[in-house]
Amino acid sequence: MLLLPSPETGVTQEPPFRDRLYADACENILPTLPNDSFDLIVTSPPYADRRRHTYGGIAPDDYVRWFLPLAAELKRVLKPDGSFILNIKERVVDGERHTYVLELIMALRQQGWRWTEEYCWHKKNCYPGKWPNRFRDSWERCLHFTRHKDFKMYQEAVMVPVGEWAGSRLKALSATDKIRDESRAGSGFGKNVSNWVGRDKVYPTNVLHMATEVSNQRHSAAFPVSLPAWFIQLFTREGDLVLDPFMGSGTTAVAARSLCRHYTGIEKEADYCDIARQRLATTAWGSGL
Amino acid sequence: MLLLPSPETGVTQEPPFRDRLYADACENILPTLPNDSFDLIVTSPPYADRRRHTYGGIAPDDYVRWFLPLAAELKRVLKPDGSFILNIKERVVDGERHTYVLELIMALRQQGWRWTEEYCWHKKNCYPGKWPNRFRDSWERCLHFTRHKDFKMYQEAVMVPVGEWAGSRLKALSATDKIRDESRAGSGFGKNVSNWVGRDKVYPTNVLHMATEVSNQRHSAAFPVSLPAWFIQLFTREGDLVLDPFMGSGTTAVAARSLCRHYTGIEKEADYCDIARQRLATTAWGSGL
């Protein structure tokens, strides 16, 4: 956590952006945030030409030019040993995959980011439909960028049990399950964890199996809580600070708070910001574990 | 199948490259093959296979320059409505993913190829190992390129059993499904319902779950027969002709032959070519998977 000394008392105090939601465009807010402030940035920006009703839609050919200045700000406000997770998938244009995501990766490297890894999010419940030249798109990229070769990573926090759970390990860790078990006299999930003690655990791979959330949120992006939760556990410790510059209905902030991490959320649509506030109001600190 | 008229008898005959293995480098063989000859090209070039020690090793920075002239030949020998499946994954260089695969995709588009789709091959049993900054790499790209917007695709050949949910749902068709279909399709109400009743197979997605083959062949490639077999069933019919310009131990040829397709294989290492011949000798035409 970044702590600022109070100008009057000289005592360190919380920065004003900690656990705060900004109902404004991130191009307006990011420049106001100080350098090296965040341990992790997790976001799912508007995909090109998608969600055009709420975000106006960026043309695929303009996507890199639109994103690059924001990425420069993100690089500035990220701590040197922090990570930036970008969830994105290119859309089909004229029957073929557009290359703007590939171009974005290379442009971010030109900007000084390191393309450390590409995680594969396998969406078990992808959009239905049938076309003569392709199948349903069932995966998205979670691009992992860092500022330096060395960065913080807490692999033990996301270890999974071996055996029958291996196939659906991440589903087993979905936030919904955890909340449900928590609500049942608090014995559900904790008990399961204690059952796992003594069994062998293994590290996961770079393929994540998670279903999208199709209801409950009035936001069109199907970003499940378990996705930012996984990266938050992997790249931060309790008390760290997580930024989502395209917060939407607050999924990243909810994940952070339930895992005892602080958040900063930016969302230019006031309606979504209100939804996020409501969700956070009913999310107890530390409820996720 | 391409059939050439015999210069002596005038009767059509099999082309000389049908069901043939070439123990030579593909840059030597490809120029000898005629235009528009193959229905499908499936290959896993060096690097995706981690065969670099046997191929002399192409430096990542030289990869596109090395591959591009070969791709031009591949485009020439592929039928206009054929497909080119390139199984590849970029290496980690100096702690980050190298961009040569991204650059290759864009260079192939410059060459006239269409980047129609990117299938995700999820390797259920990936290599073990542990690193401080990344997890095991459990997926590879299967890039789908075509010459034109329209191409051959036989989706019914790779349908998969429907999920467990269907048992309860199809037992009693819901009224709202009918309403929804009716509202959208207008008169298509009865037809839609009858389409679902009795359906036990669905179309797959663009994520393939296949385990790698370990230590079965003396070749180091972890390219399972099921991977080319899936694309062969999807993009060709019986009697069609499949090319693998980096054949290795003959996995693509074995898959083709067992599925009643013809093959042409190119492999510059004579030892691998011998292994491929042995495998093909014990693979019956139409023996299945």
Added chain:
DNA sequence: GTTCCGCATGAATCGATAG
């Protein structure tokens, strides 16, 4: 208190039709 079961919905894409 479990389990079962009905049901709405989703970062989609293509082809035809209209301007």
Added chain:
DNA sequence: ACTATCGATTCATGCGGAA
């Protein structure tokens, strides 16, 4: 010609109500 809109197609999941 070239762009914008619209209808058709399709399947896995979590939630809530019922047994």
